[in-house]
Amino acid sequence: MPxxxxxxxxxxLGTAACAKPAPxxxxxxxxxxxxxxxxxxxxxxxxxxxxxxxxxxxxxxLHHASLIRLKDxxxxxxxxxxxxxxMQSHAPPPxxxxxxGGPNAVTPGDTGTATQTLEPGTYVFVCWIPSPDGTPxxxxxxxxxxxxxxxxxxxxxxxAAGLSIKxxxxxxxxxxxxxxxxxxxxxxxxxxxxxxxxxTALPPGKTLQDFMAWEKGGEKGPLPTGKWLGGVAALDAxxxxxxxxxxxxxxxxxxxxxxxAKDGKPHIVxxxxxxxxxx
Ligand SMILES: [Cu+2]
Numbered sequence: 596m597p598x599x600x601x602x603x604x605x606x607x608l609g610t611a612a613c614a615k616p617a618p619x620x621x622x623x624x625x626x627x628x629x630x631x632x633x634x635x636x637x638x639x640x641x642x643x644x645x646x647x648x649x650x651x652x653x654x655x656x657l658h659h660a661s662l663i664r665l666k667d668x669x670x671x672x673x674x675x676x677x678x679x680x681x682m683q684s685h686a687p688p689p690x691x692x693x694x695x696g697g698p699n700a701v702t703p704g705d706t707g708t709a710t711q712t713l714e715p716g717t718y719v720f721v722c723w724i725p726s727p728d729g730t731p732x733x734x735x736x737x738x739x740x741x742x743x744x745x746x747x748x749x750x751x752x753x754x755a756a757g758l759s760i761k762x763x764x765x766x767x768x769x770x771x772x773x774x775x776x777x778x779x780x781x782x783x784x785x786x787x788x789x790x791x792x793x794x795t796a797l798p799p800g801k802t803l804q805d806f807m808a809w810e811k812g813g814e815k816g817p818l819p820t821g822k823w824l825g826g827v828a829a830l831d832a833x834x835x836x837x838x839x840x841x842x843x844x845x846x847x848x849x850x851x852x853x854x855x856a857k858d859g860k861p862h863i864v865x866x867x868x869x870x871x872x873x874x
Contacts, residue, residue: 644750
């Protein structure tokens, strides 16, 4: 009975294989970043590979978790001194810094995510968002290092995104119109400069013009915006990440506050402030 014996042998082998499964990545690693006024709590070391960075805003102000990679063996101390020098001289950031995405701003009490592949290296989470007094949260101490270590397990592959947004110098280009509901959006920086995308709801009766008036007035007084729905923080040219958020029907703004490489003004004044209607 050669067939029968083969079958039994197969069963035994099958059992052995089940007892010792090969390592298999089911999905992205999930890393939780807790934001308070004005500090981050993040794990010190995380494995490389596909990762969902989950930002929980426990503060009273808006926060994001802009991920910065320090290259060329640079340390967090180098980052702090380099940043201070760049801010004082209004110079561009040092060339050993790369902008690696991270979850963008969510309203206090909310959670935002960015899913992206992390390469091994030294990173820092930064909140660039200013307080009502105009001081960026990083100047109030809101930065935290994180090491990404080489992973043992194979990395999960990126899930398919429903729609994509290309960031350009200076626009947001959708693959298709946004509809109400929950969407996983792939964000790709197809421009020459770093860009971000952050999405905020417009309260009834408010428009992009109200937002631009607030901006031109020196960002004083309450923002003419509603709920902040996240997005992806600054990404270098060529970078990409995904975020997931839920849209109710209504009007929204897509914004990029990144300072322009030529004039230092936020990209919102160069056209990266766009009003859309979700139906
Ligand atoms: Cu931009």
